[in-house]
Amino acid sequence: MRRQSQDIGRPQKDGRKRLGRAGEDEAASFLKRKGYVLAARNYRAKVGEIDIIAWQDARTLVFVEVKTRTGLSYGKPAEAVNYAKQRKIIRTAQWYLLQKHIDGCRCRFDVIEVYAMTAGAWKVRQIEGAFEM
Template identity: 55%
Template sequence: MNNKILGNKGEQVAAQYLENHGYFIREKNYRAQTGEIDIIASKGNLISFVEVKTRGSLRYGAPAEAVNYYKQQKIVRTAQSYIRYKGLQDYSYRFDVLEILAPKSGNMSFRLIENAFEAG
């Protein structure tokens, strides 16, 4: 399975995983001039900006390791744009990474890293 197909599948199951854990999905693949956020979800008064990283194995490291400083800054700028655009300044927010391992055996595993990085 190529990386694009694997990534798309990961984002689909990520939304379901988050919903199963009490999150409301506000947006998928939110795009602004500053970048893209895979999933924007909320739980109570908290907005979670979720970067989904899916890998077939740990051969090249943990999926979250791909969310480098440059990628984090793009996500932060895009989240700030979203907060302003939607008028959500009164909400708390955080930046999460949802790792998905999808080996060829088909047994997917999930790891939600809450507060994976901070704005600023």
Template identity: 55%
Template sequence: MNNKLLGNKGEDAAAVFLEKNGYIVRERNYRAKTGEIDIIVSKGNTMVFVEVKTRGSLAYGMPAEAVTITKQQKIIRTAQSYIRYKGLSDYSYRFDVLEVLATKNGSMTFKLIENAFEA
């Protein structure tokens, strides 16, 4: 399976995982001039910006390791744009990384890293 297809399957599964864990999906693949956020969810009065990283193996390290400082800065700027655009100043915010590991038999495991980085 190519990386793009694996990433799309991982994001779809991640959205279901988040919903099953009490989150409300607000946006998927939100794009602004500053970048993209994979999934935006809320739970209570917290808005969560989730970067999903899917891997078919750990040959290149843990998925979260691919969320570099540069990527974090793009996500933060894009989240700030989203907050302004939607007028969401009443929420608290957090940035999570959701690692998705896909096995060859098609099953997926998830690891949600809350507060993976800060603005």
């Protein structure tokens, strides 16, 4: 009986993972269309993970947290990027900069909200400078 209850929850979790991955794909495409050059996706370090790292121009590196939703029942997606999550992203960004020996560039922390609309359409909203170091 216990095993059945675990299996019941799994499809919903898998659906959220697929939605999140699709939202990240849409956010990456959105940034590319705006002329950003992607440096990394799903960058992982021992201190955390960053969804997208991209160069806006030759001197500005942008660390992006992507939040995807199908509706507003849990609030706006960016509201999920609380203070603790921001600190984790900042620590991970510092790790990335050290690992890649990047120095002297401007860094910015953005949040991209992705809304899954009907009929496979997406609505994307970029919040530039959503938080700071």
